[in-house]
Amino acid sequence: MLSSTDRAQRKRVGSIVIAIYAVSRLLGFLRSEVSKRVLQAQLREKAARKVADRDDRLLNRQLPPPPPAHVAAEVLSIARQGGATALAAAIKARKLTSVQVVGVYVHRAKSLHATLNTNVDDRYLEALQEAVEADEVLATGGFVGLLHGVPFSVKDCLNLHGMDSTIGSAARCFDPSAADAVVVRMLREQGAIPFVHTNVSQCMMLPESNNDVWGATLNPWDQLRTPGGSSGGEAALIAAQGSPVGLGTDIGGSVRIPAHFCGLASFKPTPGRVSIVGLKSPRRAGMEYSMGVIPSAPGPLSMHVEDCITVMRAWCQTTMFRADPIVPPVPFDEDAVAATGTLRYGFFKDDGFFEPHPACSRAVTETCDALRRAGHTVVPFVPPNMIETVLTYFGIMSADGSLRNFVEGLNGETLFRDYRNLKILASMPQLLRRTLVALSRRLGQQRVADILNVGGAKTAYEYQELTHKVAALQIAFLKAMDAANIDAIVCPGLALPALPHGTSKDLSPACSYTLAYNLLKLPAGSVPVTVVKKDVSDQTYHGSAWHYGGTDKLSQRAQTASVNSAGCPIGVQVVTRPMTDELCLNAMLKVQCAVQFSGTSPTTGLGVDSKL
Secondary structure (H helix, E strand, O other): OOOHHHHHHHHHHHHHHHHHHHHHHHHHHHHHHHHHHHHHHHHHHHHHHHHHHHHHHHHHOOOOOOOOHHHHHHHHHHHHHHHHHHHHHHHHOOOOOHHHHHHHHHHHHHHHHHHHOOEEEEOHHHHHHHHHHHHHHHHOOOOOOOOOOOEEEEEOOEOOEOOOOOOOOHHHOOOOEOOOOHHHHHHHHOOOEEEEEEOOOHHHOOOOOOOOOOOOOOOOOOOOEOOOOOOHHHHHHHHOOOOOEEEEEEOOOOOHHHHHHHOOEEEEOOOOOOOOOOEOOOOOOOOOOOOOOOOOEEEEEEOOHHHHHHHHHHHOOHHHHHHOOOOOOOOOOHHHHHOOOOOEEEEOOOOOOOOOOHHHHHHHHHHHHHHHHOOOEEEEOOOOOHHHHHHHHHHHHOOOOOOHHHHHHOOOOOOOHHHHHHHHHHHOOHHHHHHHHHHHHHOOOHHHHHHHHHOOOOOHHHHHHHHHHHHHHHHHHHHHHHHHOOOEEEEEOOOOOOOEOOOHHHHHHHHHHHHHHHHOOOOEEEEEEEEOOOOHHHHOOOOOOHHHOOOOHHHHHHHHHOOOOOOOEEEEEEEOOOOOHHHHHHHHHHHHHHHOOOOOOHHHOOOOOOOO
16 A cells, blocks of 8 residues: 555656646647748738739730720620620621730720729730730631630639639649649630639638638629629629620539629539539649539629520530540530520529518519510429528538638638638537527527538538438429429529628528529529619618518628618529520520610729619
């Protein structure tokens, strides 16, 4: 038996061991924190150098003088009336030269960037030289593609040879791409000329375009509001006529939300229909081309549905199928996209999860009325399981429990401040989550409680259950379309007009109308219809979250965000069955022809919609 002296000595030794362990852990923590702060400082300095490099070239590089004013006016007029497709026709008919068209957009994009902060990098001189070559090809009888000599802009996640795809992250700066993305290469093969990379949200998971490298992009319709995200740089530049057509990507609405906020047409193809090779993922290395349960899809943005059709036609070529063997070799269906017969549309205004703004609801009504006048059949449609669909999306996107794949992809850079709520939702301990869910329900915040409840880490079994649920939701939705005997769906482009800067972190659930079709893997496009009127009744959000029994915090935030929204453009979505992309484009074109939207952003200098 130990003596009291031995016990005391053993106790002292134990205390010393514990103290040494505690000190070593503390020193390890301090070393880790110091290393982290040093790395973050290095990344901030790297980002500053990248911005300075861009700005120095913008200031000091000598560009050829812009085309004469009358040429610029003609180029912009043709583009306003018929988009990039019409510009290509004018070049082929020798009414314009590629040098003139590219010159107009190079100087306009440079000028607009100073106001809207749309561009992260450019290849203006290279584009102007390629325009010279395009004119020479035309003069000598060479191959003339679908978009011969027409410039196009590219979202800063689609690789351009020799340029960084930063996705708003300092860690991705000074890492030039070895080759063009396949979707860029396909447009190049049709004679189009890439000339600028445009801004995004860091990690491309917010309906804004703001990050710590390039800053916030402004909406040309209202610079106090965001152009959306994550393809917001594209939308802002195109809406201000700084580019005739652009390429974005969409995993939750990232081409459709900016189109809705900026009065544009956009199209998200069926996932897998178009190659994603050369799409820089915000996730960690090795996951760049992973399709995942909710896959991303490249898509075009323009003022005109016709350009969305032209881009899809250019993409769905044998060259793409050879470049990316994962893409099914399905040629573009010219008969479906050109069909002139009437269609049967189903419509709904409210998905039950986030009640739409009055102008968003009115846009659906006006679209349906216009389609009926054009001879189409329009019937009510009740989409099944929409709340469950939205909550399943949130559950899958937070399934790793901490946004780990995105954080690791930043290589030590700080996650952008607007992701704070999303990260908390994803990483919250289960006991705290259950407590907050119960408290939210007791306080009448049923919708908030549902979002909290589905967030957080999932076991392998739970994740497998979610994938099974996705399949069941897809089948149920398609059966509902079959039962209604409809060709296409018309619904709100989003629940709200363009959001004030910095509010998307609290109002991402308003994207329920777009993200549902990413989960369901359906082709979907946005078509501009109207603008928010000056009437207070058209600006004021009265959403009551009726399914959840009354007004909640999300409704209150939506009310605040809707103040002074007069003049903001409003679109609708058109949705069809999987792999019927050409039918969707045809249905979008019929909507465009029926509603005859004529609005332009004040930044274009061409006037605004007169129906305010």
